[in-house]
Amino acid sequence: MDEQYIKIGSVEELLQSLQSPGAVILCGGTDLVVKMRKGLLSAKTLLDISDLDQLREIRQERGCIEIGAAVSFSQIIEEAIIREQIPILAMGLRKLGSTQIRNRGTIGGNLVNASPAADSAIPLLLLDAEVVIADSTGERRVQLEDFLCGPGKTVLKQGEFLSGIRVPIPDPEFSSFFHKVGRRKALTIAIASLGALLRMKDDAIDEIRLAAGSVAPAPIRLHPVETLLAGRRVTPQSVEQARNIIRQCISPITDLRATADYRYQVIADLLARLLLTMPN
Amino acid sequence: MKISFTLNGKQILVEADEETRLLDLLREDLHHTGTKEGCGEGECGACTVLIDGRAVNSCLVLAPQVDGKELLTIEGLSQSVSLSSADQGDECRLHPIQRAFAEKGAVQCGFCTPGFIMSTYALLLKNSNPTDEQILTALEGNLCRCTGYLKILEAVRYAAELMRGNK
Ligand code: FES
Ligand code: FES
Numbered sequence A: 001m002d003e004q005y006i007k008i009g010s011v012e013e014l015l016q017s018l019q020s021p022g023a024v025i026l027c028g029g030t031d032l033v034v035k036m037r038k039g040l041l042s043a044k045t046l047l048d049i050s051d052l053d054q055l056r057e058i059r060q061e062r063g064c065i066e067i068g069a070a071v072s073f074s075q076i077i078e079e080a081i082i083r084e085q086i087p088i089l090a091m092g093l094r095k096l097g098s099t100q101i102r103n104r105g106t107i108g109g110n111l112v113n114a115s116p117a118a119d120s121a122i123p124l125l126l127l128d129a130e131v132v133i134a135d136s137t138g139e140r141r142v143q144l145e146d147f148l149c150g151p152g153k154t155v156l157k158q159g160e161f162l163s164g165i166r167v168p169i170p171d172p173e174f175s176s177f178f179h180k181v182g183r184r185k186a187l188t189i190a191i192a193s194l195g196a197l198l199r200m201k202d203d204a205i206d207e208i209r210l211a212a213g214s215v216a217p218a219p220i221r222l223h224p225v226e227t228l229l230a231g232r233r234v235t236p237q238s239v240e241q242a243r244n245i246i247r248q249c250i251s252p253i254t255d256l257r258a259t260a261d262y263r264y265q266v267i268a269d270l271l272a273r274l275l276l277t278m279p280n
Numbered sequence B: 001m002k003i004s005f006t007l008n009g010k011q012i013l014v015e016a017d018e019e020t021r022l023l024d025l026l027r028e029d030l031h032h033t034g035t036k037e038g039c040g041e042g043e044c045g046a047c048t049v050l051i052d053g054r055a056v057n058s059c060l061v062l063a064p065q066v067d068g069k070e071l072l073t074i075e076g077l078s079q080s081v082s083l084s085s086a087d088q089g090d091e092c093r094l095h096p097i098q099r100a101f102a103e104k105g106a107v108q109c110g111f112c113t114p115g116f117i118m119s120t121y122a123l124l125l126k127n128s129n130p131t132d133e134q135i136l137t138a139l140e141g142n143l144c145r146c147t148g149y150l151k152i153l154e155a156v157r158y159a160a161e162l163m164r165g166n167k
Helices: A011-018 A032-037 A073-078 A080-085 A087-094 A099-104 A107-113 A121-126 A223-229 A236-249 A260-277 B022-029 B074-082 B096-103 B113-126 B132-138 B150-166
Strands: A004-007 A023-026 A045-048 A058-061 A064-068 A130-135 A138-143 A148-150 A161-168 A175-181 A192-201 A204-213 B002-007 B010-015 B048-051 B054-057 B070-072
Touching (some): A064 A080, A073 A080, A073 A107, A087 A121, A099 B054, A107 A121, A107 A161, A204 A223, A204 A236, A223 A236, A236 A260, B054 B113, B096 B113, B096 B150, B113 B150
Parallel strands (some): A004 A045, A023 A045
Antiparallel strands (some): A064 A161, A130 A161, B002 B010, B048 B070
16 A cells, blocks of 8 residues: 545545546545455545535525535534435434444445445435535536445546535425344445335325345336325235335345345334334 | 644644655654554545544645644543553553453553544544434444454443543
């Protein structure tokens, strides 16, 4: 290891430094430092954005909350506007890592890593969040769903960086669900996780949004299940149909944490549990 | 490169390689060996220290990242009360959290203890009367292979009591 280290002081400096080949952005370090030590990272220059104040703000802006890429999970969970207006985000992030990890790890880092198990992606997918990508020519926005392409893959191009996330504030009528199955409560990489936003109307499901992690190359929205359930009552039949459809939406693999079969089973069970325990 | 920060209340300036971890800077260069390395991957919490009042895994922080920050390690806890009364001389007085861990038998081999104590300190800094659930959340990033955790939980409750009484 003989990386060069630069503490980045401004977005302009970051854009400039990103031009040099082998430049990698470092922030909380919770994933990167481990990868570096395992020799899994070929970086020539580390650009440390952990003190870049421009990327460390949470702002509310006409129906949206914008979270800078370098905001830590703890900062998000503690923020009153997040807890009040997008409780599903605080709820999901509380299950991520441990206190120490949440104090260092950042929302931008978690998304850019693009782990199929990325915990922060589940609530953000449910919220129809957009990521804001910047380069020297300006900004572009991409739906998070389109941003994540597969394990470790995103649509970020050379010279670009993720500057923040825009989260539309959801209807306060939504109830939030987030279930994560792992070997241990804290610090676990999910075997499977399922999140939902749900609104009922006259005993039937008015709108449901569903997202799952660790059961496909990237965390995904489960649109076919959402469509199936919208407007329906929760009955043994509709639950059974939803269980069948959800299996068709996912493509889990067998790895050292669990088998693909187990994941099929768990995700269907999580969905059934969610539907059968929801408030009327 | 040169790094300057506050370590346990003292301003220091050190020279470190850019890819040195904070953990190694503390242990190897500054000889503060109370901070332990268990896993080196953020799983065990034995390396927990406070940066600007928050508990972090020092195995996941690069040394240059603490430039300009305020650090507290386990050495700083005992120290912070050791000089408080003249008749104690040089003797190192334990911090109430350390006392609580010792008195409640929350220490067996002791390898995990500095980490648990730093996580406890960070919790009690913000919340002087935590619920059991809040204690468990604060400690979820710390592993102990010996105690079975119940004595640790007891010790944290007792430490909170001691510290409330001391104020
Ligand atoms: S050594 Fe840092 S968490 Fe285990
Ligand atoms: S006392 Fe031995 S690991 Fe905790």
